[in-house]
Amino acid sequence: MKKIIAVSGSNAGDSNLNKEILQIAEETGYLIAKKGGILVCGGLGGIMEASAKGAKKGGGTTVGLLPWKKESANPYIDIPIATGLGFFRNNIIINCADCVISICGRWGTLNEVAMAMGLGKKTVVIAASRGVSELLSQKEVLKTFKKKPIVAYSAEEAVSLAFLNGVNS
Amino acid sequence: MKKIIAVSGSNAGDSNLNKEILQIAEETGYLIAKKGGILVCGGLGGIMEASAKGAKKGGGTTVGLLPWKKESANPYIDIPIATGLGFFRNNIIINCADCVISICGRWGTLNEVAMAMGLGKKTVVIAASRGVSELLSQKEVLKTFKKKPIVAYSAEEAVSLAFLNGVNS
Amino acid sequence: MKKIIAVSGSNAGDSNLNKEILQIAEETGYLIAKKGGILVCGGLGGIMEASAKGAKKGGGTTVGLLPWKKESANPYIDIPIATGLGFFRNNIIINCADCVISICGRWGTLNEVAMAMGLGKKTVVIAASRGVSELLSQKEVLKTFKKKPIVAYSAEEAVSLAFLNGVNS
Amino acid sequence: MKKIIAVSGSNAGDSNLNKEILQIAEETGYLIAKKGGILVCGGLGGIMEASAKGAKKGGGTTVGLLPWKKESANPYIDIPIATGLGFFRNNIIINCADCVISICGRWGTLNEVAMAMGLGKKTVVIAASRGVSELLSQKEVLKTFKKKPIVAYSAEEAVSLAFLNGVNS
Numbered sequence: 001m002k003k004i005i006a007v008s009g010s011n012a013g014d015s016n017l018n019k020e021i022l023q024i025a026e027e028t029g030y031l032i033a034k035k036g037g038i039l040v041c042g043g044l045g046g047i048m049e050a051s052a053k054g055a056k057k058g059g060g061t062t063v064g065l066l067p068w069k070k071e072s073a074n075p076y077i078d079i080p081i082a083t084g085l086g087f088f089r090n091n092i093i094i095n096c097a098d099c100v101i102s103i104c105g106r107w108g109t110l111n112e113v114a115m116a117m118g119l120g121k122k123t124v125v126i127a128a129s130r131g132v133s134e135l136l137s138q139k140e141v142l143k144t145f146k147k148k149p150i151v152a153y154s155a156e157e158a159v160s161l162a163f164l165n166g167v168n169s
Numbered sequence: 170m171k172k173i174i175a176v177s178g179s180n181a182g183d184s185n186l187n188k189e190i191l192q193i194a195e196e197t198g199y200l201i202a203k204k205g206g207i208l209v210c211g212g213l214g215g216i217m218e219a220s221a222k223g224a225k226k227g228g229g230t231t232v233g234l235l236p237w238k239k240e241s242a243n244p245y246i247d248i249p250i251a252t253g254l255g256f257f258r259n260n261i262i263i264n265c266a267d268c269v270i271s272i273c274g275r276w277g278t279l280n281e282v283a284m285a286m287g288l289g290k291k292t293v294v295i296a297a298s299r300g301v302s303e304l305l306s307q308k309e310v311l312k313t314f315k316k317k318p319i320v321a322y323s324a325e326e327a328v329s330l331a332f333l334n335g336v337n338s
Numbered sequence: 339m340k341k342i343i344a345v346s347g348s349n350a351g352d353s354n355l356n357k358e359i360l361q362i363a364e365e366t367g368y369l370i371a372k373k374g375g376i377l378v379c380g381g382l383g384g385i386m387e388a389s390a391k392g393a394k395k396g397g398g399t400t401v402g403l404l405p406w407k408k409e410s411a412n413p414y415i416d417i418p419i420a421t422g423l424g425f426f427r428n429n430i431i432i433n434c435a436d437c438v439i440s441i442c443g444r445w446g447t448l449n450e451v452a453m454a455m456g457l458g459k460k461t462v463v464i465a466a467s468r469g470v471s472e473l474l475s476q477k478e479v480l481k482t483f484k485k486k487p488i489v490a491y492s493a494e495e496a497v498s499l500a501f502l503n504g505v506n507s
Numbered sequence: 508m509k510k511i512i513a514v515s516g517s518n519a520g521d522s523n524l525n526k527e528i529l530q531i532a533e534e535t536g537y538l539i540a541k542k543g544g545i546l547v548c549g550g551l552g553g554i555m556e557a558s559a560k561g562a563k564k565g566g567g568t569t570v571g572l573l574p575w576k577k578e579s580a581n582p583y584i585d586i587p588i589a590t591g592l593g594f595f596r597n598n599i600i601i602n603c604a605d606c607v608i609s610i611c612g613r614w615g616t617l618n619e620v621a622m623a624m625g626l627g628k629k630t631v632v633i634a635a636s637r638g639v640s641e642l643l644s645q646k647e648v649l650k651t652f653k654k655k656p657i658v659a660y661s662a663e664e665a666v667s668l669a670f671l672n673g674v675n676s
Contacts, residue, residue, distance in 0.1 A: 001239065001249070015653075038248060063232075063248055070170065070265070079207060079232055079248055080170070084264035084288075086422060087626055088602075091595045092261070095253035096239070106652065107625040114618035119253075119594055135651045144642045145613065146522075184484075255591060256457055257433075260426045275483065280452035287445040288425055304482045313473045314444065315353075339577065339587070376586060401570075401586055408508065408603070417545060417570055417586055418508070422602035422626075430599070433591035434577070457591075 003037040005162050006097035008112040009047025009133070010104045016130040017046055017104060024129050025050035025103050026057075027155035033060025035163050040065065040097055042089070043073045043080060047103045052076035065093045087111075094121060099162040101125075102149075105132035113149065116169075123149040123169045124158045172206040174331050175266035177281040178216025178302070179273045185299040186215055186273060193298050194219035194272050195226075196324035202229025204332050209234065209266055211258065212242045212249055216272045221245035234262045256280075263290060268331040270294075271318075274301035282318065285338075292318040292338040293327045341375040343500050344435035346450040347385025347471070348442045354468040355384055355442060362467050363388035363441050364395075365493035371398025373501050378403065378435055380427070381411045381418055385441045390414035403431050425449075432459060437500040439463075440487075443470035451487065454507075461487040461507040462496045510544040512669050513604035515619040516554025516640070517611045523637040524553055524611060531636050532557035532610050533564075534662035540567025542670050547572065547604055549596070550580045550587060554610045559583035572600050594618075601628060606669040608632075609656075612639035620656065630656040630676045631665045 007028060010017055029051035032039050039055040041048040043064020052062040053076045064077035067089050073080035083089040090108065094100055094115045099122040102113050110132045116123040127137035135141055137151040149169045152158035161167055176197060179186055198220035201208050208224040210217040212233020221231040222245045233246035236258050242249035252258040259277065263269055263284045268291040271282050279301045285292040296306035304310055306320040318338045321327035330336055345366060348355055367389035370377050377393040379386040381402020390400040391414045402415035405427050411418035421427040428446065432438055432453045437460040440451050448470045454461040465475035473479055475489040487507045490496035499505055514535060517524055536558035539546050546562040548555040550571020559569040560583045571584035574596050580587035590596040597615065601607055601622045606629040609620050617639045623630040634644035642648055644658040656676045659665035668674055 001242075004239070004249075040250075061248065063250070065250075070173070070267075073170075079230065080173075081209075081232070081234075081250070081261065081265045083261050084424065084426065085261075087622065088422065088595070088598045090622075091598065092250065092252050092254075095595075096250045098239075107621045107654070111618055111621035111625055114614045114621055115594065115597075118614040118618055131651060135648065141642065141648065144638060147614070253593060253595065256453065257426070257429045257591065259453075260429065264426075276452045276456040276485065280449055280456055283445045283449035283452055284425065284428075287449055300482060304479065310473065310479065313469060316445070339580075342577070342587075378588075399586070401588070403588075408511070408605075411508075417568065418511075419547075419570070419572075419588070419599065419603045421599050423599075430588065430590050430592075434588045436577075 003098045003163060004040055004096055005032045005037045006040045006093050006100045007047065007051040008093065008100055008102045008105060008109050010106055010109060010131060011048065012045030014046060014104065014106055014131065021104050021129050022050040024126060024155050026054035028101055028103060028159060029054025030058040031155060031159035033058030035159060037163070038063060040093055042066070042093055043077050045074055049074035049076060065089050091115060094119065097121065099124065101158050101162055102133045103129040117147055117149060124152050124161050125149045126155065126158050127151050127153050172267045172332060173209055173265055174201045174206045175209045175262050175269045176216065176220040177262065177269055177271045177274065177278050179275055179278060179300060180217065181214030183215060183273065183275055183300065190273050190298050191219040193295060193324050195223035197270055197272065197328060198223025199227040200324060200328035202227030204328060206332070207232060209262055211235070211262055212246050214243055218243035218245060234258050260284060263288065266290065268293065270327050270331055271302045272298040286316055286318060293321050293330050294318045295324065295327050296320050296322050341436045341501060342378055342434055343370045343375045344378045344431050344438045345385065345389040346431065346438055346440045346443060346447050348444055348447060348469060349386065350383030352384060352442065352444055352469065359442050359467050360388040362464060362493050364392035366439055366441060366497060367392025368396040369493060369497040371396025373497060376401060378431055380404070380431055381415050383412055387412035387414060403427050429453060432457065435459065437462065439496050439500055440471045441467040455485055455487060462490050462499050463487045464490050464493065464496050466491055510605045510670060511547055511603055512539045512544045513547045513600050513607045514554065514558040515600065515607055515609045515612060515616050517613055517616060517638060518555065519552030521553060521611065521613055521638065528611050528636050529557040531633060531662050533561035535608055535610060535666060536561025537565040538662060538666035540565030542666060545570060547600055549573070549600055550584050552581060556581035556583060572596050598622060601626065604628065606631065608665050608669055609640045610636040624654055624656060624676065631659050631668050632656045633662065633665050634658050634660050
């Protein structure tokens with residue numbers, strides 16, 4: 001059975017997003033596909049679009065769990081699932097994944113990472129990607145929590161950790 | 170953008186299921202795939218498994234929106250989405266579909282067809298498939314409702330109607 | 339712990355609703371309150387409003403699980419819970435109840451009754467109330483199902499059955 | 508229409524919970540009730556129980572949106588709503604509230620506060636209550652976010668801000 005990897009991160013419009021951060025997302029998607037994983041995300045723009053683009057370059061399959069309408073899916077989504085649940089669809093993105101990788105992000109990403117951790121899901125944050133993912137890689141922040149996400153410093157490391165059995169957050 | 174067709178019907182264990190009914194489900198899945206649609210279902214046994222099997226024979230893609238665990242998906246599901254929502258995942262099966270086809274079925278199928286009708290989703294019931302789908306093809310039953318599902322008498326007719334623009338329930 | 343009784347039925351605008359049917363709903367709500375139950379419903383008009391009105395006359399507490407906005411609650415709702423889930427909030431109405439009573443109704447009510455039956459929830463349909471509730475009291479319809487709802491012929495009988503331990507659908 | 512205030516915070520078992528923190532929760536619940544608000548929470552132990560206890564002392568009404576079973580409600584819950592949604596019920600706690608107050612907390616509370624902020628809901632964190640609420644009151648943490656929660660330094664200040672029109676996070 002193929003691994004399902006959720007990529008959680010900022011929608012388009014986040015001022016933290018730049019070429020470099022989007023490149024991390026694209027590489028993450030590419031590597032997930034190359035390792036035989038299915039990429040699941042929220043199906044919209046920004047990190048979601050960049051990671052889905054990468055997964056398609058890598059020959060993989062992409063699923064977008066959309067808040068409302070199928071038509072809002074970015075062009076790299078193979079399977080657009082219109083949940084009709086709005087913001088609440090975050091839950092399904094997290095629940096269906098074997099591992100969650102977070103890249104950059106604002107409140108929505110924090111909602112997803114916190115849910116992943118609360119559900120005991122394997123969770124990797126990419127420290128170099130700004131926003132919430134950078135925040136959740138800082139020691140002073142993580143000392144608040146008993147269970148901590150795994151911190152990775154590159155797309156390559158994040159995806160390796162995602163597929164590595166026996167490593168858990 | 171590919172059409173998404175939901176197949177709603179009995180899980181394994183329904184005494185109404187026989188070789189002929191399962192054949193209708195398999196043919197429905199096969200024809201959905203041949204027409205370029207993505208098959209979505211609840212991912213479990215019975216009608217769900219038969220229709221997914223047919224879609225795979227037809228070279229299509231199958232999505233299973235599972236109540237709890239990814240591992241409960243039948244062997245013909247390409248994309249197993251573990252919703253963690255139990256019975257409530259019915260809502261997403263219906264919401265994400267461009268059209269819903271119901272085959273046989275018990276209370277769960279009735280829940281899905283009623284939701285599809287309530288949401289104004291195009292809905293086709295296959296009259297010849299027993300159970301809830303047969304029930305909802307009967308004039309004395311349908312007179313209770315102002316909006317009525319489309320009644321089809323074979324897999325072929327059901328899938329043709331599902332893909333026909335301008336025909337609505 | 340107080341019993342929670344869900345009343346499921348048509349929103350305002352259903353042509354089946356008349357003074358007599360609304361009276362059944364009001365009496366149902368009144369009797370639920372008199373027996374010490376908490377009334378839960380979808381919080382909108384029609385049967386929902388009439389039953390909540392009855393419950394308030396009976397000195398009870400009413401909860402409205404609303405599709406979107408708190409402000410859409412009818413004036414007899416004490417606790418308006420804006421779920422943000424649209425049609426999907428039906429699931430919570432049914433799940434939280436110890437017993438479901440259905441009165442009149444269209445596709446939305448059928449969705450709820452089918453869910454209640456699928457979840458193994460005690461379910462009473464009032465035969466005399468038209469619509470879906472009348473439909474689900476007919477022998478020719480119920481023979482489709484192995485598990486059958488309890489059929490009541492008045493508000494009084496429905497509420498008695500709802501509170502009677504050991505009687506199940 | 509009464510204001511609905513959600514209290515979000517740690518379940519029993521969080522090592523951050525001590526007499527002082529629970530006292531903040533109890534006072535918060537008490538003041539919500541005294542100001543005429545309805546208290547909504549997750550219905551379980553820890554901060555949820557302490558705030559519900561306070562609301563009952565203040566003569567208010569308490570709603571518990573429970574993950575699974577009605578029977579898991581703490582003894583101060585008037586209206587136990589068994590959602591059947593597990594961790595996902597967090598969404599409804601946040602969505603139905605006019606304002607969210609967070610006290611202490613771990614990943615579950617962070618999930619709720621992030622959702623509240625993502626949905627544009629008025630959100631107050633009590634800085635003095637440890638855990639996630641303390642974390643989200645720190646300038647170095649909040650600089651990650653454009654939209655920031657309101658920081659309060661006591662139960663009294665938090666509840667005043669919750670009821671003050673025109674103040675938003």
